[in-house]
Amino acid sequence: MTAPFRFPRFFVTSPAPCPYLPGRQERKVFTELTGNHAGELNDALGRIGFRRSQSVAYRPSCPSCNACQSVRVVADRFVPGATQRKLQRRMADLEVSACRPWATDEQFDLLQRYLSTRHPGGGMAGMDEQDYADMVEHSPVRSFVIEYREPSVNGRPGKLVGACITDQQADGLSMIYSFYDSGPDARPGLGTFIILDHIARATAVGLPYVYLGYWVKGSARMAYKARFQPLEVLGAGGWRELAAEPTATPDRVAEPA
Numbered sequence: 001m002t003a004p005f006r007f008p009r010f011f012v013t014s015p016a017p018c019p020y021l022p023g024r025q026e027r028k029v030f031t032e033l034t035g036n037h038a039g040e041l042n043d044a045l046g047r048i049g050f051r052r053s054q055s056v057a058y059r060p061s062c063p064s065c066n067a068c069q070s071v072r073v074v075a076d077r078f079v080p081g082a083t084q085r086k087l088q089r090r091m092a093d094l095e096v097s098a099c100r101p102w103a104t105d106e107q108f109d110l111l112q113r114y115l116s117t118r119h120p121g122g123g124m125a126g127m128d129e130q131d132y133a134d135m136v137e138h139s140p141v142r143s144f145v146i147e148y149r150e151p152s153v154n155g156r157p158g159k160l161v162g163a164c165i166t167d168q169q170a171d172g173l174s175m176i177y178s179f180y181d182s183g184p185d186a187r188p189g190l191g192t193f194i195i196l197d198h199i200a201r202a203t204a205v206g207l208p209y210v211y212l213g214y215w216v217k218g219s220a221r222m223a224y225k226a227r228f229q230p231l232e233v234l235g236a237g238g239w240r241e242l243a244a245e246p247t248a249t250p251d252r253v254a255e256p257a
Helices: 038-046 082-090 105-118 129-137 190-204 220-227
Strands: 028-032 051-053 056-060 068-074 095-099 143-149 160-169 172-180 209-216 231-235 238-242
Touching (some): 038 051, 038 056, 068 238, 105 129, 105 160, 105 172, 160 190, 172 190, 190 209, 190 220, 209 220
Parallel strands (some): 172 209
Antiparallel strands (some): 028 056, 051 056, 068 209, 095 143, 143 160, 231 238
C-alpha cells in the first residue's frame, strides 16, 4: 500500500542582505522536496511562486517587502519580435541537446568563465566542482541540462557556449539557472536565445508556460524578462499579465533568479 501524502513542513531563513535592492534584508520560506511525491509537490509549489534549488523549494518571505514577484512566459501565445527573430536566425547553427542532469568539467569551466565575467564577487563566485555537481545532480524532480554548442566539426562536438539547468513541471519548463559564454569573442544575445529556445521547447510539447524565476520592478538585472511577452506575474490576486517594459535591453540577459 502506498503511504499517504505527508503535508510538507516549512521553515524560514534568518534575515540576510537583499541581493537585488540595496539596504534591504531578505528572508525565505522553504521546504524539502523528498519522497515519491517530490515532483507533484514541486509542481504545486511552482504554481504559487516557489523555486527549486537542489532538493529544496523556496520563495521570498520578507515581512516589509514584496518586490520579488514570480514571472512566467505564456508560451503558446508568445510571438518573437523583430530583434528576437533576427537573433534566432543568427543562432540557427547552434546544436542544442537535452542532457541528463550530470555535471561535466566542460559545463563547470563555462560556468566559471560566466561568473567571472558577469558576476565577479557574487554569491556563487566561490563554487567548486563539487558545489556545481550538487546543483546539477541533486534533483528529486525531472530535470535536464540543456546544452548549446557551436556546430560540430568532422564528427566532433563543437564548443559548449551555453547551458541551462531546467525542470519539466506539469504546466511548463522552469529555468533554474542558465549560463553562457560572455567573453569578448562570444556571440551576443546567447542569454536571450536560451530563453527563446525554452519557449519553443515548451510549445512543441504542449506545455503552457516557461517559468523565469523572480522579477523586481526597476531592477536593471531583471528588466530583460519583460521582453518576453505575454508575461504573467504572480501577485496577491493570482497570476496576471504584465505590461511590456520597452526600456529593457534584450542582449543583456542574466540567468533566471
